[in-house]
Amino acid sequence: MSLPLNISPFPLIAEAMADLLSFCTLFLVFLLTFLLVRTIFFKSRTKVRLPPSPMSLPILGHLHLLGPLPHQAFYKLSTAYGPLLSLRLGSVSCIVASSPETAKEFLKTHELHFSSRPKNIAVGHLTYGTYGFAFAPYGPYWKFMKKLCVSELLGGRTIDLFEPVRREEIRSFLKVLFEKSKAGEAVNLSRELVRLTSNIVSRMAMSQRCSETEGEADEVQTVVQAVANLVGTFNLADYISFFRRFDLQGISNRLKDVHKRFDVMMERIIREHEEARKAKKMNKEMGGDGVRDILDILLDISEDDKAEIKLRREDIKAFIMDIFVAGTDTSSITPQWALSELINNPTVFEKARKEIDLVVGKSRLVEESDIPNLPYLQAIIKETLRLHPASPISLRECTQDCKIGGYDIPVNSRLFINMWAIGRDPKHWDNPLEFRPERFMPSDENNRSPIDLRGQHYSLLPFGSGRRGCPGATLALQVVHAALAIMIQGFTWKAGNGEGNARVDMEEGAGLTLPRRKPLVCVPVARLHPFPSIDALT
Ligand code: HEM
Ligand SMILES: *[C@@H]1O[C@H](CO)[C@@H](O)[C@H](O)[C@H]1NC(C)=O
Numbered sequence: 001m002s003l004p005l006n007i008s009p010f011p012l013i014a015e016a017m018a019d020l021l022s023f024c025t026l027f028l029v030f031l032l033t034f035l036l037v038r039t040i041f042f043k044s045r046t047k048v049r050l051p052p053s054p055m056s057l058p059i060l061g062h063l064h065l066l067g068p069l070p071h072q073a074f075y076k077l078s079t080a081y082g083p084l085l086s087l088r089l090g091s092v093s094c095i096v097a098s099s100p101e102t103a104k105e106f107l108k109t110h111e112l113h114f115s116s117r118p119k120n121i122a123v124g125h126l127t128y129g130t131y132g133f134a135f136a137p138y139g140p141y142w143k144f145m146k147k148l149c150v151s152e153l154l155g156g157r158t159i160d161l162f163e164p165v166r167r168e169e170i171r172s173f174l175k176v177l178f179e180k181s182k183a184g185e186a187v188n189l190s191r192e193l194v195r196l197t198s199n200i201v202s203r204m205a206m207s208q209r210c211s212e213t214e215g216e217a218d219e220v221q222t223v224v225q226a227v228a229n230l231v232g233t234f235n236l237a238d239y240i241s242f243f244r245r246f247d248l249q250g251i252s253n254r255l256k257d258v259h260k261r262f263d264v265m266m267e268r269i270i271r272e273h274e275e276a277r278k279a280k281k282m283n284k285e286m287g288g289d290g291v292r293d294i295l296d297i298l299l300d301i302s303e304d305d306k307a308e309i310k311l312r313r314e315d316i317k318a319f320i321m322d323i324f325v326a327g328t329d330t331s332s333i334t335p336q337w338a339l340s341e342l343i344n345n346p347t348v349f350e351k352a353r354k355e356i357d358l359v360v361g362k363s364r365l366v367e368e369s370d371i372p373n374l375p376y377l378q379a380i381i382k383e384t385l386r387l388h389p390a391s392p393i394s395l396r397e398c399t400q401d402c403k404i405g406g407y408d409i410p411v412n413s414r415l416f417i418n419m420w421a422i423g424r425d426p427k428h429w430d431n432p433l434e435f436r437p438e439r440f441m442p443s444d445e446n447n448r449s450p451i452d453l454r455g456q457h458y459s460l461l462p463f464g465s466g467r468r469g470c471p472g473a474t475l476a477l478q479v480v481h482a483a484l485a486i487m488i489q490g491f492t493w494k495a496g497n498g499e500g501n502a503r504v505d506m507e508e509g510a511g512l513t514l515p516r517r518k519p520l521v522c523v524p525v526a527r528l529h530p531f532p533s534i535d536a537l538t
Contacts, residue, residue: 050086051095051407061088063239068510070234071392071420074098078421084405086413090239094414095398098421100428100458105404106396106415107458107465112138115468118397118414120238122231125255126262132318134326138399138468144309145319148301149471153294154323158204159475161291163368165203169196170482174365177491181526186496189339190519193332193483198224200479201327205320206269206295223265224324226258231325232512266317273299295320323472329513330390331476335483336520337388338380340504341435343493343522348437352376356489362528366485368478377485379437381477382453385423385462387435392420392514394464419461420514428459453477491524 054077056062066089067073074096077085083099097103106114115138123135133149136142152158173196180187198221202210210220235251237243247253273295292300298319302311342349355376360366371377396415401408409415424432430439440451451457454473455465463470470476487493495502509517 048408048410049406050410051084051405052081053086053088054081056088059090059240061090063089063236066234069508070416071418071514072508074393074416074418075421075424078418084407086407089414090236091241092239092414093410093412094416095409096416096418098418099425100422102405103417103419103422103461103465104458106417107455107461110402110404111466113398113400113402114396114415115466116397116399117395117468121235121244122233122251122255125252126227126231126259126321127318128314130312130314130318132315132322134322141309141315146467146471148297152297153319154471154475156474158294158297159478162200162204166200166368166479166482169199169203170486171365172199173483174486174490177487177524178526181491181524184523186521186523188519188521189336190332190516190521193335194328195221196483197332197479198324198328201324204294204475205323206273207291207293208269219265220324223258223262224321224328226254227262227321228325228329228512230255230258232510262321263317266320270295270299270313270316294323325512326391326470327472327476329511329515331479333390333513333515334381334384334388334476334480335487336516337390338384338480338484339487339493339522340506340516340520341384341387342380342488343495343504344506345435348380348435349488352380352488356485360489366482366489368482370485371478371481374481374485375441376437377481377488379440381480381484382440382451382460383435383437385453386429386460387423387433388508388514389419389423389462390513391462391464391470393418394461394468396468417461417464419464422459422461425459487524490527492527494523494525496522 054062054065057064065073065077065087075098077087078096078098083097083102085096085098087094087096097106117135117137119131119135123131127135131137133142133145136145149155173192176192177187199209202208202220208220210224230251233249233251235243236249237247237251243249277296277299295316298311298316301307302313302316342352355374356366356370359373360370366374394417396417398409398411398413398415401411403409423429426432442450451460453460453462455461455463455469458465463473463476495504504520504522505518507517509515
């Protein structure tokens, strides 16, 4: 049987080709006209001089250059194009700053033009459309909350009041390690440390633990992890409007779901607080009210008619979410990186242990109050945050046209300050890739001035800098030092399953923060027998 000629596909294709050709011609004419008009239009204005930029693709711009670890991709680009570069991510203009000098320009000299953060879809969904505190535009609400953070919520007094809570949590962490060491088993430090820090934040925020070794209180932690994952997911819809319509990554459904779960949980906890507060008010004459947690402070302010700004319930819930997301992963990752470095650098480990033995002795556990007397321990944390800043990029938004380093920075550009790259800048750090805490010791010949972590020294910015810098730094540093100190004082650590002298692999994973690619799993060998005051724990 032969094919009837009239259904041969060729004429159809020829027709389609002709259509396509005429379409292409039309399109070309259109494009050329558009470009011509645009050039004329731009010529008539003063020339905008943007920082250097690599070649870009249509629509994507430079999105394809990012990869799963943006701080590393930005760093590579900066070695080729310099410490100030401009990128277009989808339709968003971005500036990347990668050196201490450029960071200082943005964070100090032009601070007021870069004190807002860009909005994104996930944060909007999750914070009841308020953008909470961490993503609030620089304005009256943010200023009000910032003052509260400094004076009350995350301030010295609150931190002191909760010292016993942190001590208790450190001891239950220690107990887990001790039991593992008795059984000769490996411990998953990634899990135990995030438990530790979430319990600390959770108890300070709302007087309840959020993670038990076994059982139910894990709800808060599960929700918080889900939130962090979503905020950390690179959402194409933030950059390309096409994705906003179709949500190809399925993010908005996940957002709705997580938001709902968080809300139900927070409502329950707030109601419990409100009932307890009513009961307390009735018993006021009895005196002796307990420690006010962060939620109590916020509720007091929301009920205060004289407050400068009336806090709404959404604001309160969003703030609690902010400190969970900003505070728990970051402070659990830092001691993980520190211990990883120490396992790979046994001489540093030994030196740190000698210092603790000398200052604290072997008959009691190291405490937060010992930290000021442990300069080498502090140097280890600085060196860890230099190489592994838990939050590697600070995200800001330009709110006014300005000129930096001779380049124009247009309003609404998104600014990425790459703190990870800054900590590795060979112009500022000798052998930047080497883990050498000595560089922070006053006795070191290369130590020109004592470098602090609070954003005064632009070559080391793990907590950012300026008014938008991290308000949780003091709290975080207490927790991070205490957790690392106890791991050094109490145990010798064997990487992997405890066989031989395995090294810990130092690869980075993707995420909102800077996690290890593989969890840190190692075997603790208890060193102090009998463990001082461990019996009181068990
Ligand atoms: C090792 C632990 C931590 C690191 C490395 C870290 C780092 C940072 C960085 C780099 C920023 C952005 C700063 C900037 O843009 O200049 C930030 C912001 C923030 N951090 Fe932390 N942080 C840590 C722990 C904490 C803790 C424990 C809390 C609270 C309990 C916290 C709460 C916040 C908040 C609320 C913001 C947003 C501030 C604002 O937008 O004004 N952080 N943090
Ligand atoms: C260790 O804990 C992390 C975080 O909870 C988890 O993702 C990982 O699967 C755990 N790994 C092992 C080997 O238990």
